[in-house]
Amino acid sequence: MTASTHTTAKARSLAVPDLSVAGAAVWLSLTVLLAALAYYFLGYDQGAVSVFGSDTHVHEFVHDARHFLGFPCH
Numbered sequence: 001m002t003a004s005t006h007t008t009a010k011a012r013s014l015a016v017p018d019l020s021v022a023g024a025a026v027w028l029s030l031t032v033l034l035a036a037l038a039y040y041f042l043g044y045d046q047g048a049v050s051v052f053g054s055d056t057h058v059h060e061f062v063h064d065a066r067h068f069l070g071f072p073c074h
């Protein structure tokens with residue numbers, strides 16, 4: 001029931017993935033860029049302004065996702 005300093009030092013050495021700061025920054029940037037592109041794609045297709053002309057297939061396909069993200073549509 002005695003705690004030694006040796007066990008405390010062992011508890012600090014947790015297994016951490018070898019991830020550099022630059023690598024993490026690249027992955028986070030790519031993730032944010034991809035999420036922003038997806039968000040723009042979902043928000044752009046309003047029916048009147050559509051990605052593919054006057055077609056509303058994209059709008060109907062992502063309709064529930066648009067409501068979930070707070071875009072008004074009808």
Ligand SMILES: [Zn+2]
Pocket residue numbers: 063067073074
């Ligand atoms: Zn709707």
